[in-house]
Amino acid sequence: YRKYSAFEPIRLTDRTWPDKTLTQAPDWCSVDLRDGNQALVNPMSVEQKTRLFELLVKLGFKEIEVGFPSASKPDFDFVRKLVDEQRIPDDVTIQVLTQAREELIKRTYEAMSGVKKAVIHVYNSTSTVQREQVFGQSREGIKAIAVQGAKWVQQYAQQHPDTEWSFQYSPESFSGTEMDYAIEVCDAVIEQWQPESGRDIIINLPATVEMSTPNRFADQVEYFCRHLVNRKYVRISLHTHNDRGCAVAAAELGVLAGADRIEGTLMGNGERTGNMDVITMGMNLYSQGVDPKLDFSDIMEINEVVESCTGIPVGVRHPWAGELVYTAFSGSHQDAIRKSVNYHTEHKKQHWDVAYLPIDPRDIGREYEAVVRINSQSGKGGVALVLERDYDISLPKWMHFPLSRVVQGAAEQSGVEVSPTNIKRLFDEHFISV
Numbered sequence: 562y563r564k565y566s567a568f569e570p571i572r573l574t575d576r577t578w579p580d581k582t583l584t585q586a587p588d589w590c591s592v593d594l595r596d597g598n599q600a601l602v603n604p605m606s607v608e609q610k611t612r613l614f615e616l617l618v619k620l621g622f623k624e625i626e627v628g629f630p631s632a633s634k635p636d637f638d639f640v641r642k643l644v645d646e647q648r649i650p651d652d653v654t655i656q657v658l659t660q661a662r663e664e665l666i667k668r669t670y671e672a673m674s675g676v677k678k679a680v681i682h683v684y685n686s687t688s689t690v691q692r693e694q695v696f697g698q699s700r701e702g703i704k705a706i707a708v709q710g711a712k713w714v715q716q717y718a719q720q721h722p723d724t725e726w727s728f729q730y731s732p733e734s735f736s737g738t739e740m741d742y743a744i745e746v747c748d749a750v751i752e753q754w755q756p757e758s759g760r761d762i763i764i765n766l767p768a769t770v771e772m773s774t775p776n777r778f779a780d781q782v783e784y785f786c787r788h789l790v791n792r793k794y795v796r797i798s799l800h801t802h803n804d805r806g807c808a809v810a811a812a813e814l815g816v817l818a819g820a821d822r823i824e825g826t827l828m829g830n831g832e833r834t835g836n837m838d839v840i841t842m843g844m845n846l847y848s849q850g851v852d853p854k855l856d857f858s859d860i861m862e863i864n865e866v867v868e869s870c871t872g873i874p875v876g877v878r879h880p881w882a883g884e885l886v887y888t889a890f891s892g893s894h895q896d897a898i899r900k901s902v903n904y905h906t907e908h909k910k911q912h913w914d915v916a917y918l919p920i921d922p923r924d925i926g927r928e929y930e931a932v933v934r935i936n937s938q939s940g941k942g943g944v945a946l947v948l949e950r951d952y953d954i955s956l957p958k959w960m961h962f963p964l965s966r967v968v969q970g971a972a973e974q975s976g977v978e979v980s981p982t983n984i985k986r987l988f989d990e991h992f993i994s995v
C-alpha cells in the first residue's frame with residue numbers, strides 16, 4: 562500500500578452505484594458551537610469554543626454557527642473575541658442565532674459589529690403543536706412574527722453597511738408543520754429580503770424533533786422545494802435531529818430531494834439524541850467516491866478535540882471514527898481481510914475494494930495494524946496474519962490450524978485478547994525447537 566498524505570476521495574470512483582445517489586457534497590454549516598454547545602451539561606468555555614472553532618476551520622467548514630450572542634454572555638464574548646482578534650478567515654462566514662425580537666436582534670448586531678461576512682439566523686416555531694400549545698398563536702400571528710423578524714434584521718443590517726450580511730430563516734419544527742403553511746411563511750419572509758437583489762438568503766428546514774422515517778421527511782423537503790415561489794433565490798438548508806436514529810439518513814435523502822445545504826455537528830453532538838453527524842454523512846460520501854469537501858484525514862485529532870471540548874467520549878463503534886470500527890474479531894472476517902488485502906496488493910488495484918473494510922483506514926489516519934485482534938473468536942487466518950504483519954514470519958498453510966488451536970486455547974483460558982507478543986511467544990514455545 563502506498564501512504565496517503567492527503568485526503569484523496571477520487572480513489573473510490575470506479576464503483577457503480579444506483580442512479581439515485583449523492584454525487585456531490587452539499588454546502589455544510591457546523592452548528593457545533595451553538596446547537597452542540599447548548600446541549601452540553603457543562604457548556605464550553607471561550608477557550609474550548611476557540612479550539613473547536615479552529616478545528617472546524619481546519620476541516621474546511623466555510624459556514625459556522627458560533628452561538629446565540631443575544632441570549633448568552635459567553636456567546637457574546639466569544640463572537641467579540643473572534644471578530645476583535647481577527648480569527649475568522651476571509652473565506653469563512655460565521656452565523657449567529659436569534660429569536661425574532663427587536664431587542665435581541667439589536668444586541669445580535671452589537672455582538673457582530675466589525676465582522677466582514679455573517680449570517681443572521683432568525684427562527685420561530687411554526688408547527689401546529691407549538692402554535693397552539695406553546696405560543697397560543699394563530700397561523701397569521703406566527704407568520705407575522707417571522708416577517709417582522711426579517712424586517713428588523715434587514716433594518717439593522719442597513720445600519721452596518723460595512724458587513725456582507727446574509728439572512729437565514731428557520732421555521733422551527735418544520736417537519737411538524739403543514740407544508741402549504743410552511744411555504745406561505747417562508748415565501749413571505751423571503752420577500753422581506755428583496756430576493757432579486759442577489760443577496761444570500763437561506764431557508765433552513767429543521768426536523769427539530771425527528772418524527773418520521775427519513776423518506777417522509779424527504780417528501781416534505783421535495784414538496785417544499787417544488788412549491789416555494791421564491792425557490793430560485795434561496796439556498797435550502799436542512800437541520801435534522803436524531804431522535805429516531807436517522808438524522809444522517811434524513812439529511813441524505815433530503816439532499817436527494819432538493820436541498821443544497823446541511824447543518825450538523827461533529828460526531829452528532831446536539832440536543833437530546835443529537836444533531837445530524839457531519840462526520841458520518843461526509844464519510845458516507847467519501848466511501849462512495851464523492852469528495853465531501855471536508856478533510857477528515859486525521860480522525861484521531863478530531864476525536865481528541867471533540868472529546869476535550871464537549872466532554873463526551875466518541876463511542877467505540879461510532880461510524881467511521883470509533884476505536885473499534887477497523888477491527889475484525891471473528892476468524893472468518895480476519896481470513897477474508899487477509900485474502901482481500903493480498904489480492905489487492907497482487908493485482909495492484911488502484912481503488913480500494915477490500916472485504917469488510919469499506920475504506921482504507923489510513924485515509925483517515927488510522928493504522929491498518931489495528932484491524933486484526935486475536936481472541937477466542939478468531940480463526941486460523943488472523944493468527945497467521947499477525948505473525949506475518951508484526952514479525953515478518955510467513956507460515957506455510959499447514960501450520961495455520963495447529964497454531965490457531967494453541968492461540969485459541971490461550972484466549973479461552975485467559976478470556977481476553979491475545980497480544981501479538983503473546984502470539985509470538987506461543988509460536989516460539991510450540992513450534993520452534995530449542
Ligand code: KIV
Nearest residue numbers: 684731733734767769
Ligand atoms: O432544532 C432546531 O429547530 C434548531 C433551530 C433553532 C434551527 O436548532
Ligand code: ZN
Nearest residue numbers: 596769800832
Ligand atoms: Zn437544532
